[in-house]
Amino acid sequence: MFQKSFIESQTRQVNIDDIEMEVFRQLLIYLYSGDAPKLASDEVDVKTTQLLFEVADKYAVETLKKECVNVLLKEVDAENVIKLLVWSNFHSITELFDGAMKVLVDNFRAISFQPEWLDFMKNFPDLCLVATQRMSALLPPSTHSTV
Known part of the structure; x- marks a missing residue:
């Protein structure tokens, strides 16, 4: 130059x-x-x-x-977590992605009623799947056997 x-x-x-x-x-x-x-x-x-x-x-x-x-x-908080989760995933910032995912999982009840959650599920199903898997890991083990 x-x-x-x-x-x-x-x-x-x-x-x-x-x-x-x-x-x-x-x-x-x-x-x-x-x-x-x-x-x-x-x-x-x-x-x-x-x-x-x-x-x-x-x-x-x-x-x-x-x-x-x-x-x-x-x-990162419940208001900006979805945007930061998507942004950190796009930029491959593992530390921020994990931190945002933790906030998402910890505040899922409130976040799932936000309009951004529906857009997140529609536009980023792969990230939604990861969030769902992390949330399911927190559930107690099932006592019923499935066939």
Whole structure:
């Protein structure tokens, strides 16, 4: 990009169009200081943290990815668990997936009545199956034999 034949070397500007300005700003602050202010604040924004994870993944900043996962693990609740479960599965974040699955199983009675649950069952039957299997593992063993 900075070689003579590229426009960036002539204009001395690099345009990054696929990242929100605030998320990129957080990445730069982290790269220069080792600290991402938005992750340390009391008002953590889950969506911004997810976007920051995706940027850290794109640029292979493993320590920032880990920090984002740790923040998201603290933020998983009955309201956002389905979204975080699907997102963590898509990004292959095992630790967050397992944490979200635990919250889902622990709060299943309330979550199963949310409109998001029906969408989850329709759109992600494979994840729904995993959740069902984890919930069934918590049931006491059957005393009746089946034929």
